Amino acid sequence: MKRPLFLFNTLSRSVEKVMQLRPEEVTVYTCGPTVYGEQHIGNYRTFIFEDVLVKVLRHLGHSVRRVMNITDVGHLVSDGDEGEDKMEVGAKREGVSAWDVARRYEQHFLTDLKALNIEVPNPLVRATETIDRQIALVQTLQDKGYAYVISDGVYFDSSTFPGYGDLARLNIAGQQAGARVNMAEGKRNPHDFALWKLSAEPGKRDMEWKSPWGVGFPGWHLECSAIAMHELGDQIDIHTGGVDHIPVHHTNEIAQSEAATGKPFVKYWAHAEFLLMDGGKMSKSLGNLYTLENLEERGFSPLDFRMLTYTASYRSKLNFTWEALQSAQTALGRLYKAVKELEENSKKDLDKLSEHGELLLKKAETAMADDLNMASVMSVVWEVIGSSLPAEEKLKVLYALDGVLSFDLQKNATFKESAREIPEYIRDLLEKRQEARAVHKWEDADAFRLEIEAAGYYVKDTSDGVKVEAQP
Ligand SMILES: [Zn+2]
Secondary structure (H helix, E strand, C coil), rough: CCCCEEEECCCCCCCCCCCCEEEEEEEECCCCCCCCCCCHHHHHHHHHHHHHHHHHHHHCCEEEEEEEEEECCCEEEECCCCCCCCHHHHHHHHHHCHHHHHHHHHHHHHHHHHHCCCCCCEEEEEEHHHHHHHHHEEEEEHCCCEEEEECCCEEEEEEEECCCCCCCCHHHHHHHHCCCCCCCCCCCCCCCCCEEEEECCCCCCCCEEECCCCCCCEEEHHHHHHHHHHHCCCCCEEEEEEEEHHHHHHHHHHHHHHHCCCCCCCEEEHHHHHHHCCEEECCCCCCCCCCCHHHHHHHHHHHHHHHHHHHCCCCEEEEEEEEEEEEEEHHCCCCHHHHHHHHHHHCCCCCCCCCCHHHHHHHHHHHHCCCCCCCHHHHHHHHHHCCHHHHEEEEHHHHHHHHHHCCHHHHHHHHHHHHCCCCCCHHHHHHHHHHHHCCCHHHHHHHHHHHHHHHHHEEEECCEEEEEEEEE
């Protein structure tokens, strides 16, 4: 039996019942990573939200067809149309080609998804493998009078598209007046954006293609429209991303898709809020862009982070602190321990839930269907564990919910609870050792290492950072 999902729609700024366009499946498009470096945990908060969305839809009985792109070309440093291509920046940094950078960080991304128990969308489509379709879309827009050519490329004329900026509720008139500076030579309106950029010096870029307008590469926004419409049709149900995509990237996706087809592109836009760091912004310059590896170096597992994301609605800013992650780790450890004990006390397989079990499961399902309220789902999890239900029945409910929670309860309870945890004082010692090394106090560093070893752990210096593990 299908149950409806209620989801906050950025278009209407309200929670709406999802009514899909086609009865057989819900179509979901997700903006994927720009693969020029490692993704940070802020990005992964959004990817976890999207994974939960798809799993909740399935749990509620819907079939889902989901597509994600891999941005491996054309995303410029400014998010607009200026600056270098991020892939070229990565290539210079690492002394390899842009192609190598793209494949390297796509692989990193896939490894991270696995560690977070995020299902890999199928299909996952690389921008560089859809250049023909992107060129065809630019051609359509030019034929219909929405695009114009200037010296550095082909641009979308935002003044020709009446609903431009509606998603972000942009005050176009107000912004036009203030934004006359910083316009590329020949650009007609400040919000016009590149559909196709011409290579400044053909032959110098690693990634460039021939087109009717000259050798160049696609604008960043174009790939998502081309891929979404090819894989899912001109109209899709749900389109997801981070809130930072609203004013530019998604605004431009709507303009170019709807201008090309004359139909509404997306019914429901769903956006995840930012992850804050100690109450402030994450940024490279502040050095607080943590990767999953950085968490693992401190003894936290990717699933601890997944647990942390469930403590707040995807629509609120979530404040990341090490203390908060520690609490999430403790909670997950408690959950594994509880499941392990239930498994030990459970005697038979159960084919049916009692009325009470059914009631608790429904309660969790109502919470997830209410705009993905995972904090409430988690409180039902604890309610199930503390309830008077027999062990077999508790397990049945918990395993069912784990289809969404994705903690690998069945697999991990026994194994992880004992093996994975590195106590906090050991992590503190490791940190002190690193600090000592950083200021070349080698004797102090060695003393800390010996202390760690005496406690039954050892320090491993690996090519990708320092780790501490329990001695076998
Ligand atoms: Zn996109």
